[in-house]
Amino acid sequence: MVLVIDPRQAGISGDMMLSALVDMRGDGDALCKNIQKCAKYLEGSTINSIHFQKTARNGMACTQLKLNITDPHFRPASEIISAIEKSVEYLKLSKPAKMFAERTVHALVSAESQIHGTTLDSTELHELSSVDTLVDIVGVALALDGINAFQNNVIIMPVNVGGGTVKFAHGTMYNPAPSILNILSNAQIPIFGGPEGTETTTPTGAAIVAGLAGTTMPFYPHIVPKYIGYGAGSKDVTNFANVLLLVQGDDYTETSYDTISVIETNVDDISGEVIGDLISTLLNHGALDATIHTRIGKKGRPVHVISVMCAHILVSNITDVLVRYTGTLGVRLTTAHRYTVPRQDATITVTIDQAEYTFRYKSHKHRQTSDFKIEFDDIADAAKKTGMNARTVERLVRRHIEENR
Template sequence: MRLLVIDPGFGAAGDMMCGALLAAGADRDMVLRAMKQAAPELSVSQVVRCGMPAWYVRTHAGPAHRTPAEVLEIVRAADAPPAAIDLAVRVFSRIAAAEEQVHGTHHVHFHEVGADDAIADVLGACTALVTLGVDAVHILPLSVGSGTTVCAHGTMPVPAPATAEILRNADLRVATGGFSGELCTPTGAALLAEFSASFGTNEQPGRIVSVGCGAGTRDPSDHPNVLRVMVMETESPLFGPAVDVLETNVDDVSGELLADVVSSLMDAGARDACLVPVVMKKGRPGYIVRVIALPKDSERLARLLARETGSLGVRCMPMVHRFVADRRISSETVVVNGNTFTVGVKTAFMEGIPYSRKAEFDQVRDAADAAGVSVRDMKRVVEEEAWKRE
């Protein structure tokens, strides 16, 4: 199993996460392409923070105030893998929920987290995580700092109210005090919270494959202002973290509502959700709603499933082991009808040997439309190019 260990012991911010994941081996081209949607003047450099080498991602973006809907519109239009966009949407949904809880339902604008740099950082971090192809994420205790910080609402205690609210709803271990100042931003907190919710697992022994550090802007003399990550190959390469399977049968819920139920479950942290058509008692057509969940999320998702469908009971098949392939996303460039296209390809490995390469369908479809060829032909060309890799 491929495991990502994140160490936010010296703090966490969006730019630090991007730098660390890039340094650990994320697909640089895909990450920068996703980020440049919001920050076209983006730059990446190698720096030293208190003796530790790190990658520093700078967006050169100015301030902006946007509504959550405006931010999500930019995110959904980004040139990024669909899985990364979905992850970024969930990150900003966490931020929106925290802002609403702190400032009330009348608060309809993001300030710092609605600016181009925050949007770019979230898109970059989510794309980087997806391209690393990790199966699980383990997050070490997070340091938030101490004292006060200045934000759009004035001088606030550390952690800032929105950051504290995000962390209150996250399964993260948090340490206060220690270093002076804000070590964890709302963006950094939301990224860690969503990474934990979507991929979280306990740390397992394994072999370190790569290490990456992402630098913050400040360079204090008493501690390195960096976030460090490690990609590990664990001792359990065949089966990934155990999951629970939740199911309920319904025959009185409309198709529109069922589609929304699946979306709600995925937004709430389900690893997967689907609908299976079945014939129920008295010959009635119906569906099994099936949800794959991490054990820590099972009770919460079962309650959501029951509430959204009106079901009187949800079955839980606990701790089901699943085969999880080592997978990575790469960029493949092809020329079709005189035009050049770059498409993401997901490669699956077993014992280090690739056995499946699948082009990202949405990108294939867009490239096929632009080239005037069938989706099937474009998919074949891209995947054949991918198979030429060693």
């Protein structure tokens, strides 16, 4: 599946994104119940009411988030960061969803700290300190997790930032506001202005597309649309439909192409223990893959070549990990094109010695061939509990999967 985020017509805000996800294929009532439970992590904030309703923008049917809250006027950025991190843990979101939420709120706070010349710890937020920032980020993470968007490709189209002026805590400024420019610049997401004379993209909306770390494209990819969602903006203007469009569909080429960053560095003075721990550390920080190759360097010395693949938006974070863990004095950065065979996550429950065990596995299909791979951690866990060896457990589970395909 491929998810296309199309903010060309009316830009993007956090509530538009959340509303579009519900309009497309989300359970609005369940989302509201889960989100409301997370307000407890922001002291002094209350969600008085939250629900989604069907509405229209310039004659186009869409869904709108209706939110009534009580909030202080400002709070330290560290509080909103902590509240969002606690919320995604409480909701038991997947690891990619948690990382998305953390990237998104950090993109917001980093933009504000850059503008004001403050550290992250000393940055104070005004409009963005509201509980609706938590609602937008946590809600979008929860909704995207529910449709397995983090296991598939995300395409982000150029963002309409509007025109005219916007008023906020620091006065009146022309659109786009500095925080929006900083966020989208750091994420290398293309923008364009419009004649609407109003703000069409908010900082939270910009941070969400940045946090998704998707592929930017000026046109739609080759997909067969299956689900379509329209999320309403707060204003109903007369000269265009103020909605965000989301489209999710199947990639009819059967393969998905995108670009990634490859970061490499050579090290010859660190121990094998440090190198072994480095791979898991890189993966925990969002790397797509990490490999280490042994080569012969200058003066005939053995050299370890560390190669890391990651999304473009994570280059700075991954580079920082490499420098801190290895002490390297530099890295090489390249862009690589790749294609990935579409895959699906699934689970199967198998009874072994009168006890039930659940095994996760990924199935994939390429042209006329198909196969699947079982999560080894689940195999190892079952082997330990049953006293069987891992190969026997794997054969047993594989047979059950093949019989039920």
